[in-house]
């Protein structure tokens with residue numbers, strides 16, 4: 198069996214609500230990572246996600262590359278997004294139990310990595326339970342010790358843009374690739390994944406309902422979606 202936890206980055210967006218509706222219809226609970234600055238201006242999509250069973254996590258205030266910030270600036274990015282998320286949970290009337298964090302671009306801050314991990318640990322951020330991820334590279338890279346939520350499979354659909362030359366065909370090739378250069382093959386037997394998808398209106402304009410097309414394909418191929426679980 199292939200098991201997968203779904204994570205969706207960059208809410209709020211115009212299509213957040215439609216994505217949440219689809220996930221409810223499909224019986225999938227996802228972690229949706231919010232950009233603080235956007236959720237501060239437009240909290241409603243994140244509120245809607247919370248009121249419809251999703252977990253909303255911290256994706257930084259202004260979606261920066263953490264390697265390009267000082268440690269203090271990086272911590273401030275996380276704190277400012279926390280403040281916004283506390284308010285979003287309050288608006289939704291949902292108790293905030295878990296605090297997952299995802300670095301934008303998966304950029305863990307390079308030389309500041311250890312200090313940022315120590316900060317996340319100390320502040321009680323929630324680590325996704327990754328004990329059953331079977332890939333040797335996950336442990337060999339020390340990812341099993343990190344608090345932030347990385348991923349094992351990136352759909353890369355955010356590369357589909359006018360004139361980028363990247364199309365849904367490239368995404369399908371990636372989905373079906375049984376020997377990818379990095380990460381783990383999505384459809385290899387006995388897999389256990391953290392999936393990365395994005396809530397981007399630009400993608401929806403070019404491939405309407407891209408999230409539905411992709412996730413329905415996973416279901417057809419026997420992927421069982423697991424609910425988010427965390428370790429302390």
Ligand SMILES: [Zn+2]
Pocket residue numbers: 206207256260301302
């Ligand atoms: Zn992002």
